[in-house]
Amino acid sequence: MSALSAHVLEEIKELPSKYPQPRSAVMPALDLAQEELGHLTPEAMSEVAVALELDPGYVEGVATFYSLFHLEPVGKHRFYVCTNLSCMLRGANEIVDRLKQSIGVTQPNQVSPDLLFSYEEVECLGACEFAPMMRLDHKYHYDLTPETINDVVAQLRKTGLLPTRGEVAPPHSSGGGPQGRRGSAGGEIQAPKKPRATRKKKADG
Numbered sequence: 001m002s003a004l005s006a007h008v009l010e011e012i013k014e015l016p017s018k019y020p021q022p023r024s025a026v027m028p029a030l031d032l033a034q035e036e037l038g039h040l041t042p043e044a045m046s047e048v049a050v051a052l053e054l055d056p057g058y059v060e061g062v063a064t065f066y067s068l069f070h071l072e073p074v075g076k077h078r079f080y081v082c083t084n085l086s087c088m089l090r091g092a093n094e095i096v097d098r099l100k101q102s103i104g105v106t107q108p109n110q111v112s113p114d115l116l117f118s119y120e121e122v123e124c125l126g127a128c129e130f131a132p133m134m135r136l137d138h139k140y141h142y143d144l145t146p147e148t149i150n151d152v153v154a155q156l157r158k159t160g161l162l163p164t165r166g167e168v169a170p171p172h173s174s175g176g177g178p179q180g181r182r183g184s185a186g187g188e189i190q191a192p193k194k195p196r197a198t199r200k201k202k203a204d205g
């Protein structure tokens with residue numbers, strides 16, 4: 001039995017014609033597979049490879065390189081906390097500690113007991129001037145404090161929706177960032193429609 005539905009496989013097969021290089025279809029194809037299954041199983045990756053007529057090793061290589069793709073089950077809401085230099089200097093460690101405490105996990109990629117949350121630490125998301133910051137699902141949240149984390153987690157637990165924090169402005173750091181408008185104090189930024197493909201943080205040691 002196929003891991004992916006016939007409908008999704010059909011969509012995946014149509015993707016290569018939309019790109020100058022058919023291999024470019026691999027990321028949107030994996031995205032469709034993940035959207036259907038929640039995470040990318042080995043069977044799903046091989047079905048993507050067959051549908052796109054690509055080498056399975058190449059498909060797996062893309063899936064394992066980007067933190068956008070999950071190879072294990074993840075929480076319904078996913079936090080990507082930047083712990084690169086600017087964010088680190090402005091308290092990213094404290095943000096990670098509070099997040100772990102708030103969602104009830106002890107390490108990255110662990111799913112919270114209520115199955116709602118998981119998190120990972122990622123490299124620079126291109127919004128350094130708003131440090132410390134994170135991406136939560138498809139939105140950027142900036143100027144984080146431990147209290148912000150408590151608020152966001154509590155709100156998601158209660159309503160499943162993110163708190164609204166007013167106008168937001170575009171980061172204009174050299175790293176490039178999401179488009180939006182910024183208000184006076186803290187908040188969220190709508191990430192690009194297609195979330196930036198964040199790079200996985202290398203394991204220590």
Ligand code: FES
Pocket residue numbers: 082083084085086087088123124125126127128129131133175
């Ligand atoms: S260092 Fe965190 S967004 Fe750049």
